[in-house]
Amino acid sequence: MIRISTIDIVRTSLGGTGKLLPVAILITCAFAAFWLFPYDLGFLTQMLIMMVFVVSFDLILGYAGVATLGHAAMYGCGAYAAGLFAIHASPDPLLGLAVGAVIGALIAFFSGLLLMRAHGLSLLMLSIAITMVLQEIASKARDVTGGADGLTGISMTPILGVFEFDFIGKTAFWYAFSVLFIILVVLRVLVASPFGLALRGIKDSPSRMRAIGTPVYWRKVTAYVIGGTIAGIAGALSAQITSLVSVEAFNFALSADVMVMLILGGAGRLYGALIGTLVFMTVRHVAASIDPFNWLFVIGFMLLAVVFFLPDGLISLPRRVAGMIGARK
Amino acid sequence: MTVALSIVVDGIAYGMILFMISVGLSVTMGLMRIVNLAHGGFALLGGACAHVLTMRYGMPFVPALAASVIAVIVIAIPLERLVYRHIYRFSELEQVLATIGIVFVMIATVNLFLGSTLLTIRMPPEVSLPVNLGFKVLPLHRIIVIVVGLLMVTGLYLLVERTRFGIYLRAAVDNQNTAASLGIDTPKVYLAAFALGAGLAAVGGILGAELLPIEAYYPLRYMVLFLTVVTVGGMGSIVGSFIAALSLGILDTAGRYLLPDVGTIFFFLAIIALLALRPNGLLVRPS
Amino acid sequence: MRRLCAGLLATAIATFALGGAALAETIKVGVIATFSGPNAIWGKQFKEAIQVYVAQHGNEVNGNTIEFIYKDVGGPNPDASKAAAQELLIREGVKYLAGFDFTPNALAVAPLINQAKVPAIIFNAATSAINKQSKYFVRTSFTLWQVAVPAAQWAAKNGAKKVVTAVSDYNPGIDAETAFGSAFEQQGGTIVEKIRMPLQTTDFAPFMQRIKNSGADTVFAFLPAGPATFAFTKAYSENGLKEAGIGFIGTGETDETTIDALGEQAIGLTTAYHYSDVHTSDLNRAFAAKLGELFPKSRANMASMGAYDGAHLIYKMIELAGTDGDKAIEAAKGLSWESPRGPVSIDPTSRHVVQNVYIRRVERDGGRLVNREFDLVKSVPDLGFDR
């Protein structure tokens, strides 16, 4: 089976009517979810935040090919930054997001200077270690962060002074969706840009990129900073919507989950990140509520099934099915 | 002076346990080059098996240890034939997903049959006795672990460096086609190496259970620890893992003695510094 | 089918927010806890204790049927806890929330229960400050202050002069350290050293050395029950601390769900705590018998008792105030009853359970290890609330 170049897919979808199709699907899905599951807005909002987070990791792992296990570093810092900003400076949500983004970017920049020189296992371990250090600092700075009890006292003013965070979580849902939407649009532009092409070149062959004169290291640091910015935004969203930040925001398990969700959906495709998050979180939520003691079986077998039968992730499922039907004719 | 001595002795004893629990991963991940996140799963299966044998059936410790290791190898062989064989060819990321899937299934299985509480392994009461070394009191089992660890690293070193199996294995990992053309039965070599890795994981799980008690979520709880030892040791080097385990043990112990308040931060900062300077591990020179 | 228009939804919420219907109805109680993952034991203990309570007392109060709905949050996860609370309040229309194993999970629902005026009964989360975040929180478990202060008083009275505290370096540990230290010094004792051990510690040998070197006669320890406690008590017995004459006093380290795993090394450990499953009273025997009948493999612990008394408190609140959250909270204040753990009451200010704290020693009892009570400090409130 010949693989279709992603760029071609992007090009066709951007040209003419195809340009609006994914956008339309996305908005339709959001409305459908909002109407069909009015009681699950809290869970859906969590999922949207996680999608922002996973998409940010897609830029780093899926596009630039940099595998880290410490993406929670930027998420956690973004969350604490937004939380502390809300408590001590201004309860405006959008300003808080900006603060989360800046802190995410700064952490990504300084850790990226070190991380982007490393490779393979060493890179994984370094990223884990950095996150561990940050978690330990958050846990020890009890006076500032509340330590293991969590950072409390975050309350937000209405978004743009108009949309108040309501009890059912409608505002939170649309807020998170809007942020995700804007980030997806930005990332779509980014991955179709010369910079995006260069990132995919780096993933394919860093040595060749050097041979054509690219400062590979700085391109990777840049990608890491962009990913970190978005991860910081995801963390800030979670802090604002939950009104609480806990040290679990730095958890190793969170970084690992993000990687699993991304590969599950299909790394290197923005919509793969969305689908992976959707499927993983839904299956976990449903399986854990049906049988909390044995739900891990379901997740485990699902991961194995995907990796064995859909190596390009869930996003390749339609194409696979089409291929099988085509082959049968 | 006594503090320094205490740090070294406690550090070596702890490091030896770190070596025990991660040596299986040095084989599967270090030598065979599979991102084997399911390593802790085999340790868990071994520990759970030893728990059932010693606690439910009252089997003495040593035969239970042997039986559990054999049981894990017996589980590992069909698993290799059916599942891992395909995983070797996967990209690293697919290996992550696949082995995480396997470890989830292992955890769920243990959870189903034995629940999620601590699964203790009964040892002869004598091994818990404190032994007075003159300058320091050390539990007997730590001394046993130190001896077993030394035997293990020597044995593995000889196995990998000096036997035909070791040469075959390194050749097969290096270039499967060339190895095959030399008449090496690479599938069999892989199977043997994998079974060895799983068996060692089980030994480590059981002997290390004194510090890292077995429970269903063991593989996830200590994943970072296993990865740390193998990364610092450097891929493909048993001796590297050994030295890394001892160094980390001493480092961690020193942190807990001297800077208890910031011990964890100190430990991870040290690892960051180490990996920044020696990205390929302690024994491998930066290329 | 499940399509609902937003208007209807808003009405539904308005109705339940006003609450307080006098007619016989089904009153739902949402239990938020950890039922999956490494901490699933919490949810399991909660659920089983509630089922025991229901089996003993039926599921009706004043003709209203009580229905418990369980929601898993998979561990300390405030995001999931808040989402679960939203779902329970909106979809299920629960009139009471309960559960809460971890402090952040409880804190995350504070804004929601303030808005919805729904009481939330905390079965475990033990940070004193939680109850300050909402007047709808009531707690049936314990706080570290509540058990650590009696531990210090008992130790001082029983010959301890110099104590070293060794606690896990996180909020509950710090609470325990402060509570024990201040109470012990008040009694005229000396704290010779305060050791804070990182949560990730797996090898406690270095700390044992420090404890020995500190010259203390007793060590006061606090660690989360599970692998950490296992390794700590093991290190305590194997590094010759007992032989060196250093006594041990703790709190919840010898929890019933992990005590058998600790094995022989645990025998003789002294702890101050509010519940032991071998507490001698008819109520406790009845509770244990029912639990054994329904769940033969299970063993009651403090989480069971938090949930059992929590269920009792919810029944009482419904009996006295129906579904009116504000009235229910008022009704809960000052309530007292005889629990399997002994006499308890709800302190009107802190909305926290006042209870006896027992001094126990680990003993072998047939095939299992138990916390045998041999002394007690009566009617201890949450001593940390005003700090």
Place this chain on the structure above:
Amino acid sequence: MTSGLRIRNLSKNFGGLQVARNITLDIPTGARAALIGPNGAGKTTFANLIIGALQPSSGSIHLDGKDISQLGEAARVRAGIAKTFQITNLFKDLSVRDNIRLPILEREHRTFRFLERHDGDAAIEAEVEELLADFRLLPLANRLVRSLAYGQQRLVELALTLSLKPRILILDEPAAGVPSSDSHLIVDAIKRLPTYLSVLIIEHDMKLVFEVASRIIVLVNGAVLVEGTPEEISRDLRVRELYLGAGHG
């Protein structure tokens, strides 16, 4: 001032091992030079010294009179030195067109632009299409490189390198691994290379070397053994011994 590449006394040691010895060489603009030598003669090391993947222990390299000895790999690419890889090193999960487009974008300093489309510049697109046409790759332009036959991949390798508009082009065994039935494709492509370009071919295949090179340099043990026209080289006894003695034709 000579135009082209001027190498003086270039040496490289790895510990005690000398892998390049005092190499002095000129490759003037428009030259078609070939570097031959037995396995382990240091050909690849020499190529790596020129492109800056290795730093010399001593000696100098000048390009059009400018000293480039101290520049890194990326800077030398910008100065005009490019090399194809012995084992094709392409962007396998990108299309052929993107493989050509990426180096041009890089050459034009555009890969740090985030907000424009990578295929949005008409001039660059025209250049891409021209190169594709030159190398007869147009029919394959949308295929992923991964799916191409090896000979086709070598053509992409050449086109990719050429898209950097180098002044000095180093071809490291351009026909390695290509079945002999397809090697004429490579020879044709090399013959069609623009004349402003200096080409240095590192090759085993003597047939190919004699077909395209106007000067041949023989490297043995890291040092230049002899340098001359193809005729001179084919007559040289030492070279004949080296190659014929070893049984090569």
